[in-house]
Amino acid sequence: MRVRQILADIMGTETAGLPERLCRACAVAIPVSGVGLALVTATGHGGTITATDGPAAVMEDLQATLGEGPCVDASHDGHPVLQSDLAATGAARWPGFTAAALQAGIAAVFAFPLQVGAIRLGTLDLYRDATGPLDRPQLAEALAFAEAATTILLHLQDGVPSGQPLHPELAEAVESRREVHQATGMITVQAGVGLAEAMLLLQAYAYSSERSLLDVAKDVVARQLRFPPEDDHHE
Structure with a gap:
């Protein structure tokens, strides 16, 4: 099979x-x-x-x-x-x-x-x-x-121990989803773009800086990184 x-x-x-x-x-x-x-x-x-x-x-x-x-x-x-x-x-x-x-x-x-x-x-x-x-x-x-x-x-x-809701690899996915969603929403306001464009901006920054999408999203949520309109989208 x-x-x-x-x-x-x-x-x-x-x-x-x-x-x-x-x-x-x-x-x-x-x-x-x-x-x-x-x-x-x-x-x-x-x-x-x-x-x-x-x-x-x-x-x-x-x-x-x-x-x-x-x-x-x-x-x-x-x-x-x-x-x-x-x-x-x-x-x-x-x-x-x-x-x-x-x-x-x-x-x-x-x-x-x-x-x-x-x-x-x-x-x-x-x-x-x-x-x-x-x-x-x-x-x-x-x-x-x-x-x-x-x-x-x-x-x-x-294989998850009793009392733990998700396996660590799956729990990380849920955490990432929450942080990325929040960051994307903030970028739509900061840059004045739609959700799709905001996600592409977030991913492009992560790629160019050789960082994970989750790490960059956390910076946006913590207000350590902004994406202003008509800018180079760097800090």
Whole structure:
């Protein structure tokens, strides 16, 4: 069974970093530009657990901030969302997300819900910088990786001590989501831009300064970093 093979290849004896290893393996097995793994909570997008590259990470955080996008719909509806040409059909469905995705060089998105029965756990999201659908073998591979991702999330949470709500890797995603959301809202006011543009400004600063998105977001929330309008967006 393909799912067992995927798990055997990435799990080994070390449980730390399993989500990251799964996303890297998925990006190698399927011809995509990036892969992201997002957590879903009772209130919606719970935060980015991991992503393989900058654009994928931006797209994950952007969908959480805007509350729209393929991964949001996949989680809500419980079905894969296969968007093979964002420029052609994405704007009518997700106007804010699509504009920012195209600006970031994302042309196609394939989102797969991770769930057990009615319980939603997260989404596995594949990003391409070129249009075109997944063919049948690629789709089967993506579904296998989604099932493996579900198993990994359950495995991580199963090992959490009593009284601790989430595994540290999952708790970090929730913390990151909260801080990034707050920072993005502050930047919209400071720079006089929309949420999508604010997220791109935040990510661009993190990339150029070689810092994590969460660290930069914390600086914004602490008012140690501002993004004034028509400025170079440095302190």
